[in-house]
Amino acid sequence: MLSNILPRLRSYSNYLKQFSTVVTTDGDTKIEPRILQYPPKYQKPRQVWLENLDTIDEKKLSLLDLHPNIFAVNPRIDVIHQNVRWQSLYRYVSYAHTKVRSEVRGGGRKPWPQKGLFCRARHGSIRSPLFKGGGVIHGPRSPTPHFYMLPFHTRILGLTSTLSIKLSQDDLHVVNDLEIPTDEPQFIEELVKSRNWGPSVLFINEVDIMPRNITVATDLIKHFNLMPVYGLNVYSMLKHDTLVLTRTAVDVIESKLLTHLHRTNTFNVMKKYKVDQV
Amino acid sequence: MLAFKKLSCTLNKYIYTACKRNISFYDSPFLVDHENTKIKFETSTSPEEWKYVERVLPPAVVPTPIPKNNYPSKWKPQGDNLKDRPYFIARTKNHMLPVYLCISQRGIRRITKIKNIQGDIWLLEKQLRDFIQPQDIRPIRSQVNEFAGYIRFHGDYVNAIKYWLMKRNV
Structure with a gap:
């Protein structure tokens, strides 16, 4: 029993040696302590x-x-x-971009007359933000720097x-x-x-x-x-x-x-x- | 008549330059290298003389106070041998007590804040509360932030707390 344990202990002691806090200094090199x-x-x-x-x-x-x-x-x-x-x-620049109504293609013509059409709202452009496929209001505009x-x-x-x-x-x-x-x-x-x-x-x-x-x-x-x-x-x-x-x-x-x-x-x-x- | 006109003209010019608007960098006279100056000088590189120049230059870091028996104001430098105390209040870099009055809500709310506290902050809060409580009828409201190391008292107790801290020399 004891003969079984002893070699194991010896190997453990070698293993523990690397975690021990023994200062190994070479003879001639002297390390100065830090002064705070x-x-x-x-x-x-x-x-x-x-x-x-x-x-x-x-x-x-x-x-x-x-x-x-x-x-x-x-x-x-x-x-x-x-x-x-x-x-x-501070170095991030957002390049997300949307188009406003003036940048979307088309939409120069008045879609229908102002008055005289039953159940038709008044509109001046088919690229108005109210329209599907129209411009985007307050969307992201490129480039947006986030530097601070x-x-x-x-x-x-x-x-x-x-x-x-x-x-x-x-x-x-x-x-x-x-x-x-x-x-x-x-x-x-x-x-x-x-x-x-x-x-x-x-x-x-x-x-x-x-x-x-x-x-x-x-x-x-x-x-x-x-x-x-x-x-x-x-x-x-x-x-x-x-x-x-x-x-x-x-x-x-x-x-x-x-x-x-x-x-x-x-x-x-x-x-x-x-x-x-x- | 002509002389008067000339005088008024120069005067006008003088007044005009004195209160000129839209003044720019180019209005000021340019720096001219005068070759023959009357002041005689010589340059020196001796470190013995540089010592006096260094004495005039402002210090880059805040100097440590000179220990004296008594000081002209109520201020005292922080004492030594504070390592066995239960708590510690670090002075600011200008060696002042870190006790501040925070006024907010247009001057209505006054909060006393003590910063840079290390150690047992709860004990300090209890001792300060016991000291302040007799000065006010209302119960003292306080907040302790142990992580950031500060205590806040509702109300203006800056001078009282500074007096208490100075007396104990913490």
Whole structure:
């Protein structure tokens, strides 16, 4: 009985090892802890593992602190919905079109005399909206733009809410960099599969010139996408299952959002958006 | 006579330009590059001098208040060591209390709104209600939105609530 259980336990212990929280650090590389700007007064800083991307097996390099004003705000799903709606609508142009009475072919002649006909209403055109096959009143006219601008702080709150949701649902991972050893797509596919990162992954880098290997490897995989920090948006974060940020990207995102939350001059960002800007 | 006419003409012209209508961009004199200016200047690239320029420039983010023993107004910066409190009201980015008066229905309805509340919002609402209730005969009506983190009281209690919050330094 015992001899039956022991090898099984041993295999389970190997299985459990990959979920254990042991920090594996190389001897010479020392990872500095993050220092938070605007130290939070009430909430504790959120913590996230710094992982590696150069091996398929996950190595936990260190623990990083994240600012709670960015990564632990209330998940305002109403604000997120506003952001997603805005992102899909501001570039949408409706091309639905109907013709008014002047555009419908024909209808220039008076169909019958004004007076003297029994049980005939007075009409001047057979393309009047009262007629079958006539013009349409208040129908859709093409092109109808649906552009509008969401208020600045709603956009900021949308980003912070989505980042908080991603972190709390364990869908946000921080890696030291995006360097992978090969440009074979099998490597990154196997890595994502072994780490349970879900089918679609969004990799965020600080700069828009990505490392060569990951660019070639994810080029033909349509559900692995690379994006620079300035392209980070609510819609893409929700569209992908997992968000993978580099450490420098975390620094940039946090400092930019904190600057916007504490900026003095909000006149330019909060004033009415002008489409026809000089 | 001729001199008078000339004078009146120039005067007319002056008055006309002074109160001219339909003024446009091209009416103002164009910028001319004067070559020989009387003011002598020299450019400097020393960081030691740039320090004084930076001092004049407006700050990009709101600076943190300097801790003092007493301040000229009733305002105080938010205290430290608030982590063990049951609730927390985050100050605005300008270090003010987020307590606002919302006037609607042409000045008839007055609602006091307290924003940015974290932690046990229900306890805060109960404590504030107990503080406000003696000031009014009618029962206090309030709304608590735990998700968005705000409390609304029916009536104008802005100064009372600000006083209460400042006294506890939350």
